Amino acid sequence: MATGGHGEGAVGDGAGERGRGERGRSEGGHLRNFQAALRESPPLWWSLLYFFCLLCGYYVLRPVRDAMGASGDIATVFPQASIDWAAAHGFALKDFTLQVLFTGTFLTMVLLQPVYGALVSRFPRRVFLPAVYLVFIACLLGFYWAFDHDVPGRGAVFFIWVAVFNLFAVAVFWSFMADVFDNDHAKRLYGYIGAGGTIGALVGPLLTTSLVGTIGVANLLLVSAGFLAVCLLCILQLRKWAIRREQLSGGVDGESAMGGSIVAGLRLVWQRPLLRALAITVFFGVGVGTLLYNEQAAIVKAFYPDARAATRYYSIIDGAVNTVTILVQLLLTRFLLRRYGVGPTLLIPAFAILGGYAMLALSPVPLLVAMVQVATRAGEFSLAKPGRETIYTRVDRESRYKAKAVIDTVVYRGGDLTFVWLHKALSAFGSRLVFVAGMAVALGLTFGAWKVIRAQRTLPDESSPSA
Incomplete structure (x- = not known):
């Protein structure tokens, strides 16, 4: 990759003197900036393809997962033995579907965290990165068999696995980007990389919507596995640039095993103010999304009892989210990060969510729930997520892989677990109380974002000669 100074010149020359001011912010100026970035940075091509395939593969699966969580056919979601056990103890398992699924997801994350810690501690990057994706591909082949044979209770295992896959695969992706x-x-470049992922997130639901009626749910899993195979190719191609950056910056060699404790990530999050602030931000950020997700699931269960109709509905919501996301990523994210740093990218979504919950508390109508859901997720993907990820380029490698994995998996799903049960308690008193509580959670998110902005100012502003 070209030097930082050359990169600035390339972008400036592409825009031209007349591109300054309003014209520099025009659509043509953004296109020229993107073209210049592609010329300047060969690894950007592979990173775009990597994130495109990763999110496309995930978003092929997400509507299937969401339809499982909102399914009225409880035998599809849970094994008959667990349904009978719940009935024998005086409650219907179908009334606690999401609560049980989110609890199972959190417990799975906790159990897998030491496994991931051992993997990154004992094996070099060239081993553990491909290994993560090979395991995910093998699991998809197993789920293909389960769906193709209508195995009872497949929904719960699949729901939990997709959640684990999303968090671990995306966390590993951004950790690797911080190496490159x-x-x-x-x-x-992160705004452009994020946009590549968003295009994949747009294509994924479209594939699901158009194919599910023709090839069925089971074959969608094979489509997703194909996209993950391309991710493996991108990892192999990007490895040389990660090595180059580490050599030029004098960093620790990522091709050697990292070493250290398998639970070092938990210790780092507890000890370091910046990592604690990031954990707080993620925890409350998950909270606002979980409360909305559960309200939306109740609507889907009432109005879309058929699995294919529910899958199609969720794919439409995902499409709306990703359309807004890519527009912001291409037109605003890069400008905010370069001009003002991470502050606006963290605070704008937090204030938007707070305003959205305030409107829902006044008028909790289904259409407004969907609109705030789109705004909440789009703000996270287009602004807050790229803002947080740039911070990890300035921390040590153990924080980048181990602590980040704890925040993106255990803390994330801990937030899911906390707020899914909170929603269950509050929903008995009506949607309005849920959204009033959501305003308090949004305030917690805003506080965490402010703490992150303050803490990251103490980090070195790395600008190595090349990436």
Whole structure:
């Protein structure tokens, strides 16, 4: 990759003197900036393809997962033995579907965290990165068999697995990006990389919507496995740039095993103010999304009892989210990160969510729930997530892989678990109380974002010669 100074010149020359001011912010100016970034940065091509395939593969699966969580056919979701056990103890398992699924997801994350810690501690990057994706592909082949044979109770295992897959695969992706790109390049390129992922997230639901009626749910899992296989190719191609950046910056060699404790990530999050602040932000950020998700699931269960109709509905919501996301990523994210740093990218979504919950508390109508859901998720994907990820380019490698994995998996799903049960308690008193509580959660998110902004100012502003 070209040097940071050359990169600035390339972008400036592409825009031209007349591109300054309003014209520099026009659609043509954004296109020229993107073209210049592609010329400057060969690894950007592979990173775009990597994130595109990763999110496309995930978003092929997400509507299937969401339809399982909202399914009225409880025998599809849970094994008959667990349904009978619940009935024998005086309650219907179908009344606690999401609560049980989110609890299972959190417990699975806790159990897998030491396994992941051991993997990254004892094996070099060239081993553990491909291994993660090979395991996911093998699991998809197993689920293909389960769906193709209508195995009872497959829904719960699949729901939990997709949640685990999403968090671990995306967490590993951004950790690897922090190996490939330095902070200066991250500010200029992460918006574009995020947009590549968003295009994949747009294509995924479209594939699901168009194919589910023709090939069925089971074959969609094979489509997703194909996209993950391309991710493996991208990892192999990007490895040389990660090595180059580490050599030029004098960093620790990522091709050697990291070493250290398998639970070091938990210790780092507890000890370091920046990592604690990031954990707080993620925890409350999950909270606002979980409360909305559960309200939406109640609507789907009432109005879309058929699995294919529910899958199609969720794919439409995902499409709306990703359309807004890519527009913001291409037109705003890069500008905010380069001009103002991470502050606006963290605070704008937090204030938007707070305003959305305030409106829902006044008028909790289904259409407004969907609109705030779109705004909440789009703000996270287009602004807050790229903002947080640039910070990890400036921390040590153990924080980048181990602590980040704890925040993105255990803390994330801990938030899911906390707020899914909170929603169950509050929903008995009506939607309005849920959204009033959501305003308090949004305030917690805003507080965490402010703490992150303050803490990250103490980090070195790395600008290595090349990525």
